[in-house]
Amino acid sequence: MQKGARLHRHRTPVVNWPNVVESLHRALGYEARVSRLAAVLLLMHTIDGQQKNKAERQNISKNTGKNASAVTDKGTSTGQTQPRYTSFNGYLKEKFSARVYRVPIDAGFTCPNRDGTRAMGGCTFCDDRGSGAPTINQVLSVKEQLFTGIERIRRRFKAEKFLAYFQAFTNTYAPEAVLRSLYDVSLDHEDVVGICIGTRPDCLDDNVLNLLAEYQEKTFVFLEVGLQSAHNKTLDLINRAHSAEEFFDAVERAKKKNIEVATHLIFGLPGESREDMMETVRQVADIGLTAIKIHQLCVYKHTPMAVDYEQGRLPLLEEDEYVQLVCDALEMLPPDMVVMRLVAEGTREEIIAPDWCFEKNRIMDKIDQELIRRGTRQGSRFSPKN
Numbered sequence: 224m225q226k227g228a229r230l231h232r233h234r235t236p237v238v239n240w241p242n243v244v245e246s247l248h249r250a251l252g253y254e255a256r257v258s259r260l261a262a263v264l265l266l267m268h269t270i271d272g273q274q275k276n277k278a279e280r281q282n283i284s285k286n287t288g289k290n291a292s293a294v295t296d297k298g299t300s301t302g303q304t305q306p307r308y309t310s311f312n313g314y315l316k317e318k319f320s321a322r323v324y325r326v327p328i329d330a331g332f333t334c335p336n337r338d339g340t341r342a343m344g345g346c347t348f349c350d351d352r353g354s355g356a357p358t359i360n361q362v363l364s365v366k367e368q369l370f371t372g373i374e375r376i377r378r379r380f381k382a383e384k385f386l387a388y389f390q391a392f393t394n395t396y397a398p399e400a401v402l403r404s405l406y407d408v409s410l411d412h413e414d415v416v417g418i419c420i421g422t423r424p425d426c427l428d429d430n431v432l433n434l435l436a437e438y439q440e441k442t443f444v445f446l447e448v449g450l451q452s453a454h455n456k457t458l459d460l461i462n463r464a465h466s467a468e469e470f471f472d473a474v475e476r477a478k479k480k481n482i483e484v485a486t487h488l489i490f491g492l493p494g495e496s497r498e499d500m501m502e503t504v505r506q507v508a509d510i511g512l513t514a515i516k517i518h519q520l521c522v523y524k525h526t527p528m529a530v531d532y533e534q535g536r537l538p539l540l541e542e543d544e545y546v547q548l549v550c551d552a553l554e555m556l557p558p559d560m561v562v563m564r565l566v567a568e569g570t571r572e573e574i575i576a577p578d579w580c581f582e583k584n585r586i587m588d589k590i591d592q593e594l595i596r597r598g599t600r601q602g603s604r605f606s607p608k609n
C-alpha cells in the first residue's frame with residue numbers, strides 16, 4: 224500500500240507542540256497546500272532534526288479528563304468465583320505481574336477511507352474522534368497525552384505499568400519513519416511496558432509488519448485490527464473500504480511474525496441477521512487471535528448512521544437480544560481468547576441511541592447472569608477446525 228503524508232487531513236491542526244514530528248503531522252492537515260512528496264520530504268527532514276532534540280517538556284499539564292480507556296472489563300460482576308470468560312486485565316496481570324492499564328492516544332492519524340485513498344467519509348458509524356476515547360485531548364502532543372494519561376490512571380486505578388494505546392484513527396497509516404518516531408516517543412517512559420496499536424487490515428503491509436516485529440524484539444506489541452463484520456456486503460454498506468479477505472490475510476501475515484493480534488466486531492450492523500453475526504464469530508474464532516472486542520452498534524452524533532437512525536432506516540438491537548448474541552458468541556470462542564470488551568459505553572453528549580449504551584455495568588451483569596442461567600462459559604461450544 225502506498226503511504227504518504229496523510230496525517231490529520233480532515234482535522235483541526237494545532238500549534239504549540241514540543242514534539243516537532245507531531246507538529247508536522249498536524250501541519251499536514253493543510254495538505255491542500257502541500258504536495259504529498261514535498262510533505263514526506265519535509266517530514267523526514269523534520270524527524271531527523273527532532274531526533275537530535277530529546278529535551279521533552281517536564282511540566283506536563285495536569286489534565287484530569289475522565290477518559291482512561293482502562294482495562295475495566297470484569298471476568299464477572301456477579302460474585303462468581305470463576306470468571307466465565309477470559310478477561311483482558313487478568314491477561315495483562317499474568318503477563319506483567321502488575322496492574323497494567325492502557326493510556327489512549329490520538330497521534331494525529333487519519334484513515335484511508337476518510338482521505339480519499341480508498342474512500343471518503345470514513346466508516347458510517349465512526350465520529351470525528353476516529354473511534355478514539357472521548358476525552359483524549361488532541362491538542363496535546365503524544366508525549367503529553369501519555370504523561371497526563373499515566374498520572375490520571377495511576378491515581379484513579381492504582382495502576383503500576385502502562386501500555387501506550389494508539390487508539391484513534393488508523394495508527395499504522397504513515398511512512399515508516401513517522402511510525403518509528405511516534406512509537407519511540409510513546410515508549411520513552413519508565414512505566415510504559417508496551418504499545419497497543421489500533422489499525423485497519425489494509426494498512427498492514429509487510430513493511431509495517433516488519434516494523435512491528437522489530438518493536439516486538441524490544442517491547443510488548445499488541446495489534447488491534449478492526450473487522451466489524453466478516454461479510455463484504457456489510458463492510459461495503461458501512462463504508463469500511465476493505466474486504467474481509469484483506470483482514471484474514473493481514474492476520475495471517477501478522478501471526479507468521481508472532482505478533483499478538485486482537486480484533487473488533489460490532490453486533491447490530493445494518494442488514495445483519497443473527498446468523499450473519501454468528502458466522503463472523505465462527506470465522507474469527509479459530510485464526511489464532513489473542514483477543515477480541517465485541518460492541519453493540521451505538522449511533523454517534525454527526526455520523527451517517529445518525530441520519531439513517533433519525534430517518535427511521537436503522538433498527539437497533541434491543542438489550543436482551545444483544546445479551547443473547549454475546550453469550551452465544553462467547554460460547555463459540557476459544558476458552559483462552561482474551562475478551563477485551565463486551566459492551567460499548569458512552570455519554571449522551573456523544574451517542575444518540577440506544578439508551579442502554581449508557582448502562583454498561585447493568586448489561587455486563589445481564590451477560591454474566593445469562594451465562595450462569597445457561598450453565599455455560601466462554602468456549603462451551605468452541606470446536607477447532609483442525
Ligand code: SF4
Pocket residue numbers: 333334336337344345346349350353354391392393423449463
Ligand atoms: S477505520 Fe476506524 S477510525 Fe477510520 S473511519 Fe473506520 S472506524 Fe473510524
